[in-house]
Amino acid sequence: MEAKDTVKYGIVGVGMMGREHLINLHHLRSEGVAVVCIADPHLPSQRLAQELAHLFNWPIKVYSGHQELLDSGLCDVVVVSTPNMTHFQILMDIINHPKPHHVLVEKPLCTTVVDCQKVVDAARKRPDTLVHVGLEYRYMPPVAKLIQIVKGGSIGQVKMVAIREHRFPFLVKVNNWNRFNINSGGTLVEKCCHFFDLMRLFADSNPVRVMASGAIDVNHKDEIYDGKVPDIIDNAYVIVEFENGSRGMLDLCMFAEGSKNEQEISIVGDIGKGEAFVPESIVRYGTREAGRDGVQTVKAEDDRIKYDGLHHGSSYLEHLNFLSAVRAKGVKAPAVDLQDGLISVAIGVAAQLSIEKGRFITIDEVLDKRNCKG
Template sequence: MKIVTAGIGLRAGHVLSTLRGVMPEADIVGYYDPQPTHLDMIGTDIPGYPSVEAMLSDTQPDLFLVGSPNKFHLEQIEAGLRAGVPRIFAEKPVVVSIEETMKLAELLSEFGQERVMVGLVLRYSQHMLDLRAAMDEGVLGPIASLEANEHIGPYHGAFFMRDWRRRSDLSGGFMLEKCCHDLDLYNMITDSRPETVASIGGRRSFLAEHAPVSNAESEIFHVKPSVWENVDDPFRSDGDIIDFQTAILGYESGASLAFHTNLMVPDEQRRFCVIGARGMAEGDFVRGYLRITRRDGSRYADHDYTSGARAAQGAHYGADAMMCADIAAFLREETDRLPVSVVDALEAGVAALALDEARRSGTVVDLTDIWTQFDAYGLRK
């Protein structure tokens, strides 16, 4: 199994090293990255290439990992498809605009969507495995409404404000870059896509007047290092992303979601509450629990993922290891499907981009025409 990568930052290095841990036959044979920062995670003796095209032509890989900054994903995925690479793994978000979404949809209709896998890792989590099992049994019934958040700590929020992700032209915006995971989950849970969206947000915490006044406090905002296109001061950067956003989504199924994200939350949360006609599920990825309750008040499940046999091990609440194990099984043809597809990822991305359009315009955005255009490529199963 020959693997190459475009981009060798922390995320790509982590995914590749985790995948190689569960797939000993995996051999990383090349990389493209003008500024590699984590070669030590995959091996400093791996040859570098001057371009993606040269790397793909020379190595003829079985798997091409696209782990570069979001702005470059589309062109690199297209290069992999046109070079005939059997499998491509693209980190989220797959693309950074509605225009790129349609371009990739066109490419997938031509070359086959099954060739592209995506890094929406939360679908692989034990939380979602257990929730899907309960939903398959009909415990919740039809989903009526949801509320959820992604609240990240100041150290992580500062990383976004210093890193290349602070610029929407490179990342696609914070809602797309960070919260596409969450939006994908709620598409999955409602078994539908957003039909209308509205959003309010802006910058209220990462402002110059709130900058730390002591060196000790300042250290908090430099815990997570950044290398490419980075700046030093998260409170006075040129970034255009928000540091808080509140969103409302109405789904094709009739369900609704209220979603809140904030980048300056000292006690982190990633909580969700799913309410159906016959029961509810409440959980938190950060705090490590999932409770499922029937409408008569009886408890269907009460999972603690912080200890015991179900304890989460490793990054993304244990989901990274689970994702790589599933990908290994898929590449070995031991299974014919994964829990998330590139089409799922594109649909979550459209939701994120529409929410930012709603925030900027101060209007309710109707997605009907976008879905009509997207569905014309025949990708939905």
């Protein structure tokens, strides 16, 4: 596919994130992309997406289901931004479709490890299909800068990765699907797969076991949907141990709107420390030898970003990176692949299970699909 050729996108699921992808792709028009079709059974979401497409002067075909979109043959690339519990079947249908489609799927890859593994196995049989998992926090400028510092050896061998996310509660979604673990995979899968992915990236190692403590303490307690009270936790501490001996820790609170930064990431190595702050977009790093007076502070920016959107420009950079892989015709693998998606979900599943069982859960237990008994 030459640079001058238009890469045609279809978006399956045009709720909040689907429309966010549509806007990002609009800002990538100069790179030779166009959204040509969308699919969503929810009419209000369809209409909002159509209004955006009209504004962008993109004539689009509208379908109620993903299978019709695939069968239309209109697009080369499919963005999947539907509710979590639908990802598995949609991905399997895309991967098994006679016409190859490259895929960018929103996180989490699937809500269960078993489903993730089935997608990984199916995709192996389709070398003509690229699948990129939307763990876009890697691309946030302060996080990307911290990754660069850590990978450059400035802090030495990583020993501890601490991530704090103190934020607002889950947003309202179509039919309130995200209020229940059965739909979302649980808070530590739905929201925190981002952070488990970052931990693994910083540690440069695979997880061994997970211990977590969490609860529903403030949010959603007075909400009832179809006679059911939401069961998603709103705060947790999670410890992840890695093969190389490094450790990760997540401090999650979803009733902490009174925070200057939503995310604070701290990486400590044997010779130094680095920190990133979002949305301040500040990175600090220094060595043990230089001490406090030697700590440097930099403002992290990326001039390539044309649209900040909901995630500080990371979705724009994610699309730019994915488009590069698509244009490379299979020579270049997606930066965030199916294995990354699988492991990030596995850590989240292990953490959810650890809260339920009150003990460490090994990653092998989760990946081997054994019954995890107390």
